[in-house]
Amino acid sequence: MDKKELILKLADINAIKFGEFTLKSGIQSPIYIDLRVIVSFPEVLRAVSDEMWKKVEDLDFDMVCGVPYTALPIATAISLDHDIPMVMRRKEVKKYGTKQAIEGIFEPGQTCLIVEDLVTSGSSVFETIEPLEAQDIKVRDVVVLLDREQGGRQNLAEKNYNLHSVITMQELLDTLLEANKIGEAMHDKVMEFIKQSQT
Numbered sequence: 001m002d003k004k005e006l007i008l009k010l011a012d013i014n015a016i017k018f019g020e021f022t023l024k025s026g027i028q029s030p031i032y033i034d035l036r037v038i039v040s041f042p043e044v045l046r047a048v049s050d051e052m053w054k055k056v057e058d059l060d061f062d063m064v065c066g067v068p069y070t071a072l073p074i075a076t077a078i079s080l081d082h083d084i085p086m087v088m089r090r091k092e093v094k095k096y097g098t099k100q101a102i103e104g105i106f107e108p109g110q111t112c113l114i115v116e117d118l119v120t121s122g123s124s125v126f127e128t129i130e131p132l133e134a135q136d137i138k139v140r141d142v143v144v145l146l147d148r149e150q151g152g153r154q155n156l157a158e159k160n161y162n163l164h165s166v167i168t169m170q171e172l173l174d175t176l177l178e179a180n181k182i183g184e185a186m187h188d189k190v191m192e193f194i195k196q197s198q199t
Contacts, residue, residue, distance in 0.1 A: 001047040003167060007175040013041050016176070018186060025121045027197050031169075031190045033146055035117040039073050048145055048166075049077035052115065055164040056143045062110040063087055065102075067117075067128045074145075075115040087112065087137075089128045101131040108136035116144045119152035119163060129161070146172065151198040169194055 001009065010016050014037065021032035038045045052074065063085040066075025072088070079086040087104030106112075112132055116125055119142070129139045140162060147153055147165035156163050170191070177187045 001043075001051075003051065003171070004175050004179075006044075006047050006051060007167065007172050008179055008181070009044055009047065010035075010038075011176060011179075011181050013037055013044060015044075016172070018182070018190075023120055024123065029197075030186075030193050033118055033148075035145065036070050045073060045077055046081075049074050049081065051166045052143050052145060052164075053078055053082060055166060056113060056141060057082075059113065059141050059164075060111065061113040061141065063104070063106060064113045064115050065089060065128060065132060066115045067124050070117040071115045074117065078115060087132075089131055102135055102137075106135065106137060109138065111138045111140065114139060114142040114161075116142060118146035118148055119144045119156075119165070120148045120150050122152040122155040122163075125152070125156065125161075126159075149194050 015034050017032045017034060018030060019032070021029045023029050035048075038048060064075045064078055065087050066072040068089060068091045075086055078084065085105070087102050087106055090101055090103060114125055114128055119125060125142055132139055141164060142156060142161055143164045145165070146167050147163065147169065149169045153163045173182070173187050173190055176182045177184065
């Protein structure tokens with residue numbers, strides 16, 4: 001499945017929605033990418049993880065960590081397909097048991113690749129990097145399926161993290177327009193929104 005086929009497949013399974021949506025950053029968006037649905041479509045989940053892997057296979061890292069929760073299945077698929085250890089960040093640290101923020105086996109000084117479904121401002125990525133670095137795990141690279149092109153790449157770069165994305169919002173919209181999945185008015189509306197709402 002090439003990049004264009006993947007975009008059209010995501011549209012077919014209703015992972016790409018148009019309307020009015022409030023994003024995590026608080027901004028109102030005319031487009032919402034809901035990649036949680038890919039867990040119900042193994043072929044799409046595998047295609048997503050394969051395309052993301054191609055972006056990072058030549059990089060140097062010891063393990064992967066998916067940003068909870070949407071990216072966990074993607075990180076798991078990458079871990080299984082390429083025999084790479086995985087750690088998990090707890091969204092809520094339990095007050096009993098080991099009380100760990102990071103679950104899994106790791107050693108200080110190891111390098112971790114962050115796996116995320118998409119990036120807007122980068123805030124979710126930073127929330128995962130922080131507890132990893134608190135355990136002396138190095139983070140240099142972040143891989144995402146979609147860069148919404150709203151400032152996340154620059155926000156990560158300012159802190160010396162490299163963002164590797166499979167698709168940009170521009171590519172996604174151009175592909176949907178070309179395939180007559182959206183009209184020019186919606187294409188232009190979303191592109192204008194992206195330009196106006198840098199985070």
